[in-house]
Amino acid sequence: MMTNNGLKETILTGVFKIFVLSLLCLPFLTGLSHAGTLMPEGLVIKDKFLPGKGFSIGKVSLVQADVIIIHSDRKYGYRAKKDIPLFEGDTIITKEKGRIEAVLNDGSTIILVPQTSIELSESVYNQAGGIRSSLINMALGKARFLVTKLANFKRSEFKVKTETAIAGVRGSDFIVKTSPGFTEISALAKTSLEVASTLSPDKLTILSEYEKTFVEKGALPSPVVKIPAEEINRIQNEFQASPGSKLSEGSVIINKFSGKNVTNIAIGKGSEANLGTVSVKGSNIKGAVINDSTATNVSNIAAGTDTKANTGSVVLE
Numbered sequence: 001m002m003t004n005n006g007l008k009e010t011i012l013t014g015v016f017k018i019f020v021l022s023l024l025c026l027p028f029l030t031g032l033s034h035a036g037t038l039m040p041e042g043l044v045i046k047d048k049f050l051p052g053k054g055f056s057i058g059k060v061s062l063v064q065a066d067v068i069i070i071h072s073d074r075k076y077g078y079r080a081k082k083d084i085p086l087f088e089g090d091t092i093i094t095k096e097k098g099r100i101e102a103v104l105n106d107g108s109t110i111i112l113v114p115q116t117s118i119e120l121s122e123s124v125y126n127q128a129g130g131i132r133s134s135l136i137n138m139a140l141g142k143a144r145f146l147v148t149k150l151a152n153f154k155r156s157e158f159k160v161k162t163e164t165a166i167a168g169v170r171g172s173d174f175i176v177k178t179s180p181g182f183t184e185i186s187a188l189a190k191t192s193l194e195v196a197s198t199l200s201p202d203k204l205t206i207l208s209e210y211e212k213t214f215v216e217k218g219a220l221p222s223p224v225v226k227i228p229a230e231e232i233n234r235i236q237n238e239f240q241a242s243p244g245s246k247l248s249e250g251s252v253i254i255n256k257f258s259g260k261n262v263t264n265i266a267i268g269k270g271s272e273a274n275l276g277t278v279s280v281k282g283s284n285i286k287g288a289v290i291n292d293s294t295a296t297n298v299s300n301i302a303a304g305t306d307t308k309a310n311t312g313s314v315v316l317e
Contacts, residue, residue, distance in 0.1 A: 038093050038117045038140060039068065045077045053089030057123035058104035059085050065097035067112075083240040096143070106132050107148035108158065111239050116141025130154040137284045138162045142177045145169075165215035166201055168194040174207075175235055182219035186227055186235065195221050 045068065052071035060080050067080035070290050073088025080092070080100055094100060094116045099150040102110045105125045112118065122135035130153040136145070138160055147158045149171020160167045165183040167176060170250045172191040177184040187193045187207040195213055197220050205213055205221040210232060227235075 021160045043077045049078045056085035061103045064099040066095040067098040067100045068093045093117045109146040111144040112230040113142050132156045134158045136160045146173045166215050183215045186212040
């Protein structure tokens with residue numbers, strides 16, 4: 001039979017374990033609590049959009065559900081709509097089901113998924129002078145940055161900064177996920193990315209395609225690791241360009257079939273963005289398959305070198 005002292009010791013040990021676990025989970029719990037408070041307290045939302053200060057630095061190309069834009073004066077919030085202009089100093093906030101794609105004047109595209117907040121802190125694009133300088137401050141959430149590579153520019157900088165990390169590129173495709181005290185940065189196809197901790201901005205970690213690193217508060221970037229194929233698949237699905245977006249215009253999805261499986265699925269004019277392997281219900285097609293990238297559920301699927309042999313829609317498992 002357990003004595004009183006033994007019982008007390010057991011209870012104290014259990015309490016200590018719970019305390020340690022709560023500390024380990026704190027960054028995730030904090031991130032969740034912050035996710036619900038992205039909007040400034042007392043912000044008035046206006047239905048009629050008014051432009052910000054200065055010249056437009058880009059525009060909204062696509063928007064889903066509730067997305068709010070706040071100009072640098074922080075006076076009002078405006079509901080994002082397709083084709084409205086963006087201005088230097090704008091903050092973009094996606095609410096619970098919100099999603100937005102924005103195109104900057106240099107052709108770079110930014111995709112935000114729900115519960116994300118970024119600020120377009122600096123955006124200079126002078127094509128005649130050969131200068132591009134962009135700084136995105138990211139407070140919370142997940143975003144994809146497809147940065148246009150500008151050849152023969154005297155100065156070409158594009159940086160994304162979070163609480164813990166700085167990512168700098170000239171032309172790349174990468175994902176940033178951030179929560180209080182923690183940032184994850186993933187490089188996608190044909191990307192070379194410089195990552196540093198805000199603690200030591202001069203100590204650079206280089207990411208190549210399909211590699212990632214983590215940066216915690218007060219620490220240097222973690223060792224670089226390869227992104228698993230299944231994670232690449234998930235990332236591409238989560239941040240896939242919406243039908244009709246700039247990323248889909250003039251593109252095709254190219255697949256290679258073998259038996260009932262689809263391999264080397266890619267959006268674009270080639271197979272650079274490999275999404276791994278998925279299976280297709282009820283298909284025994286072999287050879288090359290070309291799809292219209294604006295299709296829903298991979299419709300307009302055809303075997304051969306063109307789209308004449310249309311076999312209808314299939315369902316990806």
